[in-house]
Amino acid sequence: MKKFITVENLTVVGIVLGVLAGLYLPELMLNLKFIGDVFLNLLKMIVIPLIFVSIFMSIASLASLDDLKNMGIKAIIYYFSTTALAVLTGVIITNIVKFDTSDIPKGEKPPEVGEFTLETFLDNLIPSNIFESFAEGKAIHVILFSILFAIAVVGLANAKKDRVVGFFDGTNDALMKIAKWIIALSPVGVFSLIGYVVADKGIGVIISLWQYVAVVIGGILIHAVINLGLIAYLVGRFNPFSYFKKVREAILVAFSTCSSSATLPVSLEVATEKAKVDKKVAGFVLPLGATVNMDGTALYEAVAAVFIASVFGIELTLMQQVIIFITATLAAVGAASIPSAGLVTMTLVFSAVGLPLEGIAIIIAVDRFLDMFRTATNVWGDLIGAKIISRLTK
Ligand code: ASP
Numbered sequence: 001m002k003k004f005i006t007v008e009n010l011t012v013v014g015i016v017l018g019v020l021a022g023l024y025l026p027e028l029m030l031n032l033k034f035i036g037d038v039f040l041n042l043l044k045m046i047v048i049p050l051i052f053v054s055i056f057m058s059i060a061s062l063a064s065l066d067d068l069k070n071m072g073i074k075a076i077i078y079y080f081s082t083t084a085l086a087v088l089t090g091v092i093i094t095n096i097v098k099f100d101t102s103d104i105p106k107g108e109k110p111p112e113v114g115e116f117t118l119e120t121f122l123d124n125l126i127p128s129n130i131f132e133s134f135a136e137g138k139a140i141h142v143i144l145f146s147i148l149f150a151i152a153v154v155g156l157a158n159a160k161k162d163r164v165v166g167f168f169d170g171t172n173d174a175l176m177k178i179a180k181w182i183i184a185l186s187p188v189g190v191f192s193l194i195g196y197v198v199a200d201k202g203i204g205v206i207i208s209l210w211q212y213v214a215v216v217i218g219g220i221l222i223h224a225v226i227n228l229g230l231i232a233y234l235v236g237r238f239n240p241f242s243y244f245k246k247v248r249e250a251i252l253v254a255f256s257t258c259s260s261s262a263t264l265p266v267s268l269e270v271a272t273e274k275a276k277v278d279k280k281v282a283g284f285v286l287p288l289g290a291t292v293n294m295d296g297t298a299l300y301e302a303v304a305a306v307f308i309a310s311v312f313g314i315e316l317t318l319m320q321q322v323i324i325f326i327t328a329t330l331a332a333v334g335a336a337s338i339p340s341a342g343l344v345t346m347t348l349v350f351s352a353v354g355l356p357l358e359g360i361a362i363i364i365a366v367d368r369f370l371d372m373f374r375t376a377t378n379v380w381g382d383l384i385g386a387k388i389i390s391r392l393t394k
Helices: 007-024 026-031 033-060 065-096 118-123 130-135 139-154 158-183 186-201 204-208 210-236 240-257 260-274 279-292 295-311 318-334 341-353 359-392
Strands: none
Touching: 007 026, 007 186, 007 240, 026 033, 026 186, 033 139, 033 158, 033 186, 033 240, 033 260, 033 279, 065 139, 065 210, 065 279, 065 295, 065 318, 065 359, 118 318, 130 139, 139 158, 139 279, 158 260, 186 240, 186 359, 204 210, 204 359, 210 240, 210 295, 210 359, 240 260, 240 359, 260 279, 260 359, 279 359, 295 318, 295 341, 295 359, 318 341, 341 359
16 A cells, blocks of 8 residues: 555546546636646746756766767757657658548637747847846756856866856755655646646537547657657667656656646656666756657647648648648747647748648647647657667766
8 A cells, every 4th residue: 555655656646636626526626726836836946947957967077078069969869850750750640540620610710829930939049148038937048058157167177166066066956855845746736737727628629629639649659659669679778668657757747737847857856866867867868858859749730730731621742741840840849848839839830831820729729638748748758868868878
């Protein structure tokens, strides 16, 4: 009995009870929303300092900057190849399954999402005021600054370097201790988050779009289990199932919060404490991955584009499918690691192939539901990457 009462198992119970309570006691779950919000805020509270400190510590503890280059190149190759594989899986499935979209209303209301272009993304890449970036939670800015800062500190005279590194080493341990306290609250946190979503959205919306929902979830499962599983097994030489058991808490929190960045404290904790991934690698690969590596989002964007094309009766040419492949990969890299971010960057894919942006209004109803699956896959992809790179850089 005692063995059963672990935070991981209680979190599963929290999710199941959350779904049931959302279905049968919706009023109560709407009123209990604040509990989930408190849990989410606690996670978000430590994310930005954690990104800064863990990347800094990871670089500062490497033997040389060549090791940084080695780890960085491997991480980038991993992120891009797995994201591209995810999109490819999405494109292949949508070529096999033909959507029946005859009863789906075209939707007249324009979508309430901002537009995302590659220019604005690149333009926003470099911070002009790092304190503003910290305050606004711009992870990519914090990562860039942390890498620069760490490289600069590594080049300082030993006495100065030791003082700065010693300070951040202690800070890192303290933040991870806070992370552990917050993780202990996850069963209650996920209960409230899931219960609220079910109570607020209901599950009726899924029925009219069931084929689209099934294709996205099916594609995500193929990618998470088969593609990433095989990569883990063949490249990383580890068993993905036993690894999953060790890191499942992070996947459950990702599923419930729909935010890769809010899940970061949990991913760092389970990877280093439970799965014994090298701290230097986890501290670098997980925060960077949470920000740029989103396999679930990439697959989702590709499937959504093909689905909307079918709703509007547009036959996609091979060239348009290639454009979807490229833009969905970029859109996933550009998506922020927060709920529904994938919906915003989808405008890039739609504009590139000339699909009507109104199409987004059609799929908005099921976005939060699909976000759970894609965020869980995004985080699973980061965790597999951390373990593989930890093996490859040994
Ligand atoms: N919610 C996702 C994440 O945080 C991003 C998305 O909307 O696809 O990873």
